[in-house]
Amino acid sequence: MTTPVLEVNDLKTRFHTQDGVVHAVNGVSFKLNRGEFLGVVGESGSGKSVTMMSLLRLIPMPPGVIESGTAIFDGSDLLSMDIEDLRSVRGGRIGFIFQDPLTSLNPVLTIGFQIEEALRIHTSIPEKERPKKAQELLELVGIPAAKQRLRNYPHELSGGMRQRVMIAMSLACSPQVIIADEPTTALDVTIQAQIIEIVRDLREQLGTAVIWITHDLGVIAGLADRVIVMYGGQIVEEAPVRPLYKTPLHPYTEGLLGSVPRVDQKGSKLVNIKGQPPNLYQEPESCSFAPRCPYAFDRCRQENPPLIERSPGRRVACFWDLERNTEYDPGNRARLEVVEGDG
Amino acid sequence: MTVEAVSETPAPVPAREVLGGVRGLKKHFPIHQGVFRRQVGAVKAIDGVDFDIFRGETLGLVGESGSGKSTTGRTILQLEKATAGSVTFEGTELTTLSTEKMRKLRPRMQMVFQDPHASLNPRMTVGSIIAEPLREHGVATGDERRQRVEELLSLVGLEAKHANRYPHEFSGGQRQRIGIARAIALNPDFIVCDEPIAALDVSIQAQVVNLLEDLQDVLGLTYLFISHDLSMVRHIADRVAVMYLGKIMELAPQEEMYAKPKHPYTQALLSAVPVPDPDVEENRRRVILEGDIPSPANPPSGCVFSTRCPMVQEKCRVDVPAFRELEPGHWVACHFAE
Numbered sequence: 051m052t053t054p055v056l057e058v059n060d061l062k063t064r065f066h067t068q069d070g071v072v073h074a075v076n077g078v079s080f081k082l083n084r085g086e087f088l089g090v091v092g093e094s095g096s097g098k099s100v101t102m103m104s105l106l107r108l109i110p111m112p113p114g115v116i117e118s119g120t121a122i123f124d125g126s127d128l129l130s131m132d133i134e135d136l137r138s139v140r141g142g143r144i145g146f147i148f149q150d151p152l153t154s155l156n157p158v159l160t161i162g163f164q165i166e167e168a169l170r171i172h173t174s175i176p177e178k179e180r181p182k183k184a185q186e187l188l189e190l191v192g193i194p195a196a197k198q199r200l201r202n203y204p205h206e207l208s209g210g211m212r213q214r215v216m217i218a219m220s221l222a223c224s225p226q227v228i229i230a231d232e233p234t235t236a237l238d239v240t241i242q243a244q245i246i247e248i249v250r251d252l253r254e255q256l257g258t259a260v261i262w263i264t265h266d267l268g269v270i271a272g273l274a275d276r277v278i279v280m281y282g283g284q285i286v287e288e289a290p291v292r293p294l295y296k297t298p299l300h301p302y303t304e305g306l307l308g309s310v311p312r313v314d315q316k317g318s319k320l321v322n323i324k325g326q327p328p329n330l331y332q333e334p335e336s337c338s339f340a341p342r343c344p345y346a347f348d349r350c351r352q353e354n355p356p357l358i359e360r361s362p363g364r365r366v367a368c369f370w371d372l373e374r375n376t377e378y379d380p381g382n383r384a385r386l387e388v389v390e391g392d393g
Numbered sequence: 394m395t396v397e398a399v400s401e402t403p404a405p406v407p408a409r410e411v412l413g414g415v416r417g418l419k420k421h422f423p424i425h426q427g428v429f430r431r432q433v434g435a436v437k438a439i440d441g442v443d444f445d446i447f448r449g450e451t452l453g454l455v456g457e458s459g460s461g462k463s464t465t466g467r468t469i470l471q472l473e474k475a476t477a478g479s480v481t482f483e484g485t486e487l488t489t490l491s492t493e494k495m496r497k498l499r500p501r502m503q504m505v506f507q508d509p510h511a512s513l514n515p516r517m518t519v520g521s522i523i524a525e526p527l528r529e530h531g532v533a534t535g536d537e538r539r540q541r542v543e544e545l546l547s548l549v550g551l552e553a554k555h556a557n558r559y560p561h562e563f564s565g566g567q568r569q570r571i572g573i574a575r576a577i578a579l580n581p582d583f584i585v586c587d588e589p590i591a592a593l594d595v596s597i598q599a600q601v602v603n604l605l606e607d608l609q610d611v612l613g614l615t616y617l618f619i620s621h622d623l624s625m626v627r628h629i630a631d632r633v634a635v636m637y638l639g640k641i642m643e644l645a646p647q648e649e650m651y652a653k654p655k656h657p658y659t660q661a662l663l664s665a666v667p668v669p670d671p672d673v674e675e676n677r678r679r680v681i682l683e684g685d686i687p688s689p690a691n692p693p694s695g696c697v698f699s700t701r702c703p704m705v706q707e708k709c710r711v712d713v714p715a716f717r718e719l720e721p722g723h724w725v726a727c728h729f730a731e
Binding site for chain 2: 093094208210211238239240241242243244246247265266267268269271272291292295305306307309310311312313314316317319320321322323324326327
């Protein structure tokens with residue numbers, strides 16, 4: 051197997067707020083292999099963003115606290131390393147692309163200045179060559195008239211162009227890992243298609259490992275090698291991309307796939323995942339999906355199922371098929387319909 | 394689409410009753426500049442739109458941001474005053490109706506808004522929010538009103554005890570249910586759903602869409618379902634209209650639109666939507682459009698899509714394509730579609 055470039059173990063992040071402790075990330079462990087494209091899927095509050103932000107200690111502390119865990123990147127632990135050393139990792143060896151480029155770009159500085167800033171801090175490229183390198187980066191992400199664009203301010207660009215600039219910036223220092231947090235969510239669908247196309251091309255060219263966070267199962271279906279599904283601050287399922295979509299093992303993944311309509315076929319009624327997302331003020335002591343799960347039985351309400359490897363690369367946190375020793379049967383999907391009802 | 398073209402009426406499918414429609418509808422927002430606030434231009438949010446809505450159907454109105462789909466919904470309900478054109482509802486012309494007469498018609502047509510946080514008054518209880526239309530239009534009083542509120546709450550999947558709570562105590566999906574209860578309080582015929590699920594989580598979207606479908610069956614509602622989510626529109630709509638820069642590019646029954654899109658924009662739009670299936674994604678051929686949507690304050694001459702169209706010809710930059718009916722019920726605004 052390939053060597054992991056990033057290995058996260060038992061990450062726990064909490065936020066101490068006035069209303070109580072928010073258990074945002076509850077023991078997350080995963081690996082990212084070199085050059086791999088990892089999709090992370092979850093709804094709001096599932097902990098997908100906080101997990102990735104915690105790795106680079108980008109969450110506001112306080113109120114945020116990283117209670118436990120290690121994140122081994124290139125042999126050193128991101129969570130315990132000196133903050134100065136971490137700075138050289140952030141934006142250098144690990145790039146970050148945020149959802150909203152307008153809030154992540156500085157409005158009073160030109161695009162060119164901001165890209166050159168990254169080059170100045172993280173690379174040894176001499177000052178004279180930086181404008182040329184910045185221009186090359188913009189060309190790489192398909193921005194027309196790149197040289198003129200360098201003199202533009204962020205507000206002079208459209209949303210899609212701004213996101214391209216963000217991608218160019220994250221690539222500036224040839225990172226080993228890029229973490230993209232819902233990079234296309236704020237964009238129109240035709241612009242999203244442009245960005246996906248660019249990312250697909252760049253991946254083949256550069257071989258950078260990518261973690262792509264999204265709530266849209268469609269976006270990563272054609273991009274990811276492997277997918278992690280998060281719920282209530284935990285990983286509930288992890289699988290290579292095809293098995294995950296074809297034969298989801300966790301009831302939440304199964305419900306999620308059934309609840310989204312497809313543009314390429316007219317389906318029947320959408321699967322209703324009844325109820326509401328979990329309350330994160332309580333420490334999860336049982337399966338956090340149990341209150342919404344059509345298969346839940348007593349054990350699910352008493353214990354928190356561990357994430358167990360079922361087959362190579364495939365981990366699931368669910369008692370249902372473990373207890374019953376049932377093989378997954380796609381026809382079983384019908385069972386979900388039985389419990390339709392509004393939450 | 395020329396003004397001449399608008400006089401052509403989309404042929405109603407037999408045995409379907411037209412509930413309402415728009416003809417040559419325009420909404421321009423003026424741009425003022427300078428010391429004297431002179432009008433220097435206009436944002437052409439809607440620039441000549443024609444369609445009918447049949448009783449009991451769901452008409453999906455899709456488009457990207459800035460296409461004018463929300464303004465169309467608001468102008469139909471007379472929440473915006475139309476710049477030109479007509480809006481009819483059961484044969485009554487709405488654009489010239491007096492405020493008083495319009496007010497009498499309002500109970501028949503309602504709206505569900507996108508943002509369930511902004512559209513519910515935080516200082517009112519859920520009960521009084523839902524009762525407000527009843528109170529405004531003097532429909533029910535006292536116990537009768539309270540009963541009606543309870544009935545509405547249970548229709549949208551909430552409980553009677555929720556009437557005494559405030560909006561902040563509810564999640565986004567539940568708030569959207571409250572907004573829906575308010576919209577159906579006066580037994581409307583027609584509801585404009587303006588991106589009703591855009592602000593909700595994926596698993597909650599399905600709940601709300603299923604609720605809208607159930608209510609349609611039970612109450613015989615007609616929906617104008619405005620959305621940028623082409624997958625969801627395929628799921629819920631009977632007919633679909635695709636808007637771009639204030640104009641309708643294509644209008645067709647749902648199955649035809651998704652199986653055989655005729656307009657190059659619709660084709661590109663549909664191919665851009667990702668499908669949650671790795672095998673399908675691998676073999677799909679995408680039409681990637683170049684560039685961005687032009688500004689509606691300064692739309693391109695000729696066909697508004699000509700600046701991004703992969704099949705653009707000289708004619709497209711000069712002549713505005715007519716909105717033609719190529720097959721029964723399938724309308725396209727493109728010179729070369731066939």
